[in-house]
Amino acid sequence: xxxxxxxxxxxxxxxxxxxxxxxxxxxxxxxxxxxxxxxxxxxxxxxxxxxxxxxxxxxxxxxxxxxxxxxxxxxxxxxxxxxxxxxxxxxxxxxxxxxxxxxxxxxxxxxxxxxxxxxxxxxxxxxxxxxxxxxxxxxxxxxxxxxxxxxxxxxxxxxxxxxxxxxxxxxxxxxxxxxxxxxxxxxxxxxxxxxxxxxxxxxxxxxxxxxxxxxxxxxxxxxxxxxxxxxxxxxxxxxxxxxxxxxxxxxxxxxxxxxxxxxxxxxxxxxxxxxxxxxxxxxxxxxxxxxxxxxxxxxxxxxxxxxxxxxxxxxxxxxxxxxxxxxxxxxxxxxxxxx
Numbered sequence: 164x165x166x167x168x169x170x171x172x173x174x175x176x177x178x179x180x181x182x183x184x185x186x187x188x189x190x191x192x193x194x195x196x197x198x199x200x201x202x203x204x205x206x207x208x209x210x211x212x213x214x215x216x217x218x219x220x221x222x223x224x225x226x227x228x229x230x231x232x233x234x235x236x237x238x239x240x241x242x243x244x245x246x247x248x249x250x251x252x253x254x255x256x257x258x259x260x261x262x263x264x265x266x267x268x269x270x271x272x273x274x275x276x277x278x279x280x281x282x283x284x285x286x287x288x289x290x291x292x293x294x295x296x297x298x299x300x301x302x303x304x305x306x307x308x309x310x311x312x313x314x315x316x317x318x319x320x321x322x323x324x325x326x327x328x329x330x331x332x333x334x335x336x337x338x339x340x341x342x343x344x345x346x347x348x349x350x351x352x353x354x355x356x357x358x359x360x361x362x363x364x365x366x367x368x369x370x371x372x373x374x375x376x377x378x379x380x381x382x383x384x385x386x387x388x389x390x391x392x393x394x395x396x397x398x399x400x401x402x403x404x405x406x407x408x409x410x411x412x413x414x415x416x417x418x419x420x421x422x423x424x425x426x427x428x429x430x431x432x433x434x435x436x437x438x439x440x441x442x443x444x445x446x447x448x449x450x451x452x453x454x455x456x457x458x459x460x461x462x463x464x465x466x467x468x469x470x471x472x473x474x475x476x477x478x479x480x481x482x483x484x485x486x487x488x489x490x491x492x493x494x495x496x497x498x499x500x501x502x
Contacts, residue, residue: 172488174283176276179390180324180487183397188404195395203392207275208358210381210388217294217373221409227291230446235433237450238302241425242267246310248421249371252413254276260311261462261469265478266421267303269296269361270455273486275389277448281441281490288441289362299361299449308465342389396483403480406472418481426494428484434501443501447494450485452480464480 172178177457186193195203219227242263249259281288287399364371374382407415429450433443462469 168359174280175390176279176393177487178229180393180397180400181485183394183399184401185397186483187398187401194398197391200395203388203395205358206381206388207271207392209362210363210385211275211278211293211296211365211374212328212359213377213381215290215296216363216368217235217368217370217377218290219294219363220370222289222291226236227294230289230295230433230438231298233299233432233436233446234449235302237425237429238267238299238307238440240448241428242307244424245309245421246307248417252417254414255313256311256467257468257471258470260307260466261337261474262275262417262477263305263310263469264307264462265458265474266425266453266482268458269299269449270452270454270478271296272389272392272481273452273483273491274445274448275385275443276356276393276487277445279300279386279389279486280495281444284495286441286444286495288439290446292442292445294363295446295449297363300454303454304462311466314483348360391412393487400484400499402477403472403476406476407480410473410477415481418477419485422451422453422482422486422490423493426490427497430494430497430501440498440502442499444491445493447498448486448491451490451494455483 182192185191196447245263245266246259247261254262278288366377407418412468426447430443432450433446438446455475457470459475459478462471462474
């Protein structure tokens with residue numbers, strides 16, 4: 164385990180990420196233009212999506228059904244578990260919902276770094292794993308927002324209706340609030356989901372014929388561009404770290420323990436649905452990572468009262484570096500033990 168962590172720590176991906184954090188902490192004038200940062204994000208989303216689509220074209224639907232069901236289970240269970248833990252920690256409902264949605268969703272860059280980690284160690288994985296990223300992006304957001312509508316105090320007229328008609332009326336009222344067009348738009352048609360799903364469908368439709376076209380940009384250059392993106396992420400994390408400190412040690416502990424719990428559960432689910440060593444590791448990363456693109460975008464419009472410095476600061480400032488340095492080799496070691 165120590166050797167795996169050390170090997171991961173000394174990889175160029177992690178070292179450039181740490182360089183970015185150092186630059187931010189020491190107030191360096193190093194910064195990425197906004198346009199370049201956005202372009203790198205779009206590139207990674209498209210690269211992972213289109214590679215997943217090409218690989219998916221090689222599989223029958225029956226082969227991927229169990230992993231899909233396992234992923235949907237994680238997308239529902241993890242935000243519910245996160246909310247229970249956070250409410251036990253006495254966090255207010257709106258911020259607890261923000262963290263539940265963030266930690267139930269997935270970090271596309273952590274997933275990409277894991278692919279590079281597996282490749283460096285010569286470990287294969289199922290090509291359809293990229294499909295599961297898309298499936299895990301939205302369910303946690305919908306589940307968290309549904310729980311918010313269900314738990315927050317309703318207006319008097321809704322409470323009277325709920326009292327008269329029973330629990331079903333409360334559920335109906337919650338569902339009514341959940342399927343707001345803005346919630347649906349941000350959850351399903353936000354940048355990350357749209358690019359991932361669209362690229363995946365294009366890769367799946369074109370299949371192996373697309374390889375010669377996409378290989379020079381989206382496959383050969385993937386590792387190098389990921390390094391640039393992680394350097395920029397290091398700068399952002401270094402700027403967010405002071406915000407996380409303001410919220411006390413309990414929230415810091417959550418940002419480390421929740422990925423371990425979710426990642427371990429993800430590895431177990433991966434093995435139960437028949438995934439290989441690499442596939443189970445990736446399932447662990449999907450379950451143990453936290454979103455800083457799709458979920459925050461949805462929360463911004465759906466739960467404006469939630470504090471971004473908590474859910475975004477914790478995701479970027481604590482969980483992302485923890486997973487990048489320790490989490491990935493940890494989930495890999497757990498998957499090895501289950502082999």
